[in-house]
Amino acid sequence: MEIKPSMFIGVHGGNIISFGSGQPDLPPPENVFSCLSNYREFKYGLIAGETKLRDTLAKQNPGFTKDNFVITNGASEALDLVLRVVAKPGEKVLLHKPYYYSYKPLIEMNNLKAEFVETEKGKIIYEDFEEKVHGCSAVLINSPCNPTGRIQDISTLKKIEKITKDLDIPLISDEVYKELIYERDNYFLSGPHVVTVNSFSKTFSMCGHRVGYFFSNDLNIVKKVIELKTHSSMNTSTVGQEMAYQALISPKDYIEKQRKIWQQRRDFIYKRMLEMNFDVWKPEGAFYIFPKIDNPKKFVLDMFQKHDVITYLGEWFGDNERVRFSYALSEEKIEEGLNRVKKYLEK
Amino acid sequence: MEIKPSMFIGVHGGNIISFGSGQPDLPPPENVFSCLSNYREFKYGLIAGETKLRDTLAKQNPGFTKDNFVITNGASEALDLVLRVVAKPGEKVLLHKPYYYSYKPLIEMNNLKAEFVETEKGKIIYEDFEEKVHGCSAVLINSPCNPTGRIQDISTLKKIEKITKDLDIPLISDEVYKELIYERDNYFLSGPHVVTVNSFSKTFSMCGHRVGYFFSNDLNIVKKVIELKTHSSMNTSTVGQEMAYQALISPKDYIEKQRKIWQQRRDFIYKRMLEMNFDVWKPEGAFYIFPKIDNPKKFVLDMFQKHDVITYLGEWFGDNERVRFSYALSEEKIEEGLNRVKKYLEK
Numbered sequence: 001m002e003i004k005p006s007m008f009i010g011v012h013g014g015n016i017i018s019f020g021s022g023q024p025d026l027p028p029p030e031n032v033f034s035c036l037s038n039y040r041e042f043k044y045g046l047i048a049g050e051t052k053l054r055d056t057l058a059k060q061n062p063g064f065t066k067d068n069f070v071i072t073n074g075a076s077e078a079l080d081l082v083l084r085v086v087a088k089p090g091e092k093v094l095l096h097k098p099y100y101y102s103y104k105p106l107i108e109m110n111n112l113k114a115e116f117v118e119t120e121k122g123k124i125i126y127e128d129f130e131e132k133v134h135g136c137s138a139v140l141i142n143s144p145c146n147p148t149g150r151i152q153d154i155s156t157l158k159k160i161e162k163i164t165k166d167l168d169i170p171l172i173s174d175e176v177y178k179e180l181i182y183e184r185d186n187y188f189l190s191g192p193h194v195v196t197v198n199s200f201s202k203t204f205s206m207c208g209h210r211v212g213y214f215f216s217n218d219l220n221i222v223k224k225v226i227e228l229k230t231h232s233s234m235n236t237s238t239v240g241q242e243m244a245y246q247a248l249i250s251p252k253d254y255i256e257k258q259r260k261i262w263q264q265r266r267d268f269i270y271k272r273m274l275e276m277n278f279d280v281w282k283p284e285g286a287f288y289i290f291p292k293i294d295n296p297k298k299f300v301l302d303m304f305q306k307h308d309v310i311t312y313l314g315e316w317f318g319d320n321e322r323v324r325f326s327y328a329l330s331e332e333k334i335e336e337g338l339n340r341v342k343k344y345l346e347k
Numbered sequence: 348m349e350i351k352p353s354m355f356i357g358v359h360g361g362n363i364i365s366f367g368s369g370q371p372d373l374p375p376p377e378n379v380f381s382c383l384s385n386y387r388e389f390k391y392g393l394i395a396g397e398t399k400l401r402d403t404l405a406k407q408n409p410g411f412t413k414d415n416f417v418i419t420n421g422a423s424e425a426l427d428l429v430l431r432v433v434a435k436p437g438e439k440v441l442l443h444k445p446y447y448y449s450y451k452p453l454i455e456m457n458n459l460k461a462e463f464v465e466t467e468k469g470k471i472i473y474e475d476f477e478e479k480v481h482g483c484s485a486v487l488i489n490s491p492c493n494p495t496g497r498i499q500d501i502s503t504l505k506k507i508e509k510i511t512k513d514l515d516i517p518l519i520s521d522e523v524y525k526e527l528i529y530e531r532d533n534y535f536l537s538g539p540h541v542v543t544v545n546s547f548s549k550t551f552s553m554c555g556h557r558v559g560y561f562f563s564n565d566l567n568i569v570k571k572v573i574e575l576k577t578h579s580s581m582n583t584s585t586v587g588q589e590m591a592y593q594a595l596i597s598p599k600d601y602i603e604k605q606r607k608i609w610q611q612r613r614d615f616i617y618k619r620m621l622e623m624n625f626d627v628w629k630p631e632g633a634f635y636i637f638p639k640i641d642n643p644k645k646f647v648l649d650m651f652q653k654h655d656v657i658t659y660l661g662e663w664f665g666d667n668e669r670v671r672f673s674y675a676l677s678e679e680k681i682e683e684g685l686n687r688v689k690k691y692l693e694k
Contacts, residue, residue, distance in 0.1 A: 036383035
């Protein structure tokens with residue numbers, strides 16, 4: 001039986017413990033919903049996105065204006081659209097392995113070729129990056145990383161920023177986990193060639209509403225994406241954008257409270273996995289942990305079919321030895337889920 | 348100055364009379380909004396779309412089940428996704444000219460080639476179709492048609508249905524205007540090879556919320572689209588889908604009332620344009636009229652910049668002699684807009 005992410009996305013309820021989809025279990029800020037009572041808009045919006053939403057995002061990202069932004073159907077669409085305009089069929093896109101499971105299919109479905117940089121415990125081996133970046137039409141960096149939960153070293157990020165600028169290669173930085181970082185301050189890639197992708201899904205617990213965005217100093221990329229999006233999906237849902245705007249102007253302590261909760265859960269699952277003798281790297285950001293597990297395919301299938309536990313196969317992320325656990329669920333559920341795993345592995 | 352649709356989409360207010368975007372000016376059924384007061388969902392949904400929405404659509408389309416449907420970000424995304432899975436770079440897609448302005452860019456941005464069937468007063472010349480269909484990887488039919496407002500003859504549609512089935516070529520039928528038809532009963536293309544695209548935008552006045560869908564007996568196409576959408580945008584906005592579901596279960600007379608209003612406006616604008624001596628075809632469906640106008644580019648630009656009237660350039664639709672007017676606005680506004688046009692043309 002072939003298993004893939006689409007089998008598990010949106011599946012919940014009953015006795016299921018899901019370490020699957022990377023989505024917060026706690027609700028968004030209250031005004032995300034309370035604004036809906038009086039919502040009455042129904043007409044097309046601007047393709048680039050609502051002006052007040054882009055203006056507010058620009059204010060939170062100094063040096064940019066609304067014209068650098070495009071609001072998209074989640075970070076997924078931002079990545080798809082940007083890939084479609086920066087590279088032509090047959091060209092190469094460089095990414096680090098393990099990678100978010102959508103990257104490789106997106107690259108291949110757009111008739112591009114994926115080139116992989118090797119990592120050591122989730123950290124990019126820069127020598128390998130330096131060798132492979134030549135001849136690529138785009139580079140895709142994801143730090144904090146899904147599925148490893150690791151953040152790239154600042155010195156590595158700076159070298160990547162420089163070499164891609166020197167070579168004039170668009171550097172796509174997927175920062176959907178930028179607010180979820182536990183070990184140090186974050187470092188944001190920047191420059192005239194950088195395309196920063198982000199989303200309201202993880203930071204504000206709005207996965208199902210599909211509002212993401214990207215911004216870039218490269219207005220040629222922005223223009224080309226708007227032209228493509230005019231035909232491929234038109235404006236992003238206007239009601240979704242209103243909800244995203246409300247999230248953005250909600251009390252600032254929401255993000256900090258969420259971050260603390262994820263950190264506690266990170267500590268909890270990491271400690272429990274060490275006690276269970278897993279070969280595992282300490283997650284530094286996002287809400288994933290990526291242990292090594294014997295016979296991962298059988299594990300993922302058995303845990304789902306026989307024990308109502310959803311986990312994601314490492315193979316989808318380019319690693320055949322590991323399994324991804326999202327810890328975006330309560331400690332009680334993490335405990336219960338890991339107990340089922342323990343029982344299964346002891347048999 | 349280059350002009351294109353993205354300049355006008357979502358532009359309104361002030362003194363502007365817009366014959367531009369094809370979007371209803373009257374609001375959706377009331378429960379589309381009233382359901383929002385208690386809306387509290389925030390998690391990912393199924394990639395194919397919410398079960399209750401697909402179930403209800405299936406009940407309204409006898410012979411289909413929810414598994415034949417995928418809910419998308421408007422009909423635009425449905426078309427983009429279907430084109431991406433039915434044809435490979437370099438292959439040909441057959442469409443009739445004039446065509447909805449997104450078709451050609453969508454085909455070309457997906458590295459496919461557009462092949463055009465000639466029409467006579469908006470009606471497909473079947474001999475030309477028959478000659479060109481061989482060697483195409485997909486056929487795209489749009490009846491009622493944007494921008495002409497014309498419906499294809501039933502005998503032509505039946506011949507198209509048959510030859511594409513015999514040749515095993517996917518037949519994509521864009522039926523977003525299926526409920527807006529004034530001259531006869533509609534004829535719906537069907538068969539094992541048909542992909543029917545539709546949307547809540549035009550029928551239920553929900554353009555900005557971007558909920559569309561397609562359904563097909565070809566489960567291989569359905570499966571491939573779900574796989575692509577898993578990575579390119581994930582589920583369609585869950586709040587948008589709830590609104591679409593509410594539209595679908597709203598009192599049935601909504602659609603009939605809207606249809607009558609569009610028909611009155613059709614009668615009004617057609618009569619006025621004949622009085623103004625325009626060379627124009629009688630619209631039979633949708634809410635567009637497509638008169639011949641001297642120097643169309645100068646007309647569209649002047650009317651916008653000097654007279655606050657938005658119209659769409661025929662060139663975008665593959666016709667260099669005409670200009671598209673949407674009549675999805677009140678008779679008062681149609682009158683005022685046409686008066687400005689008359690004054691301009693008389694100078």
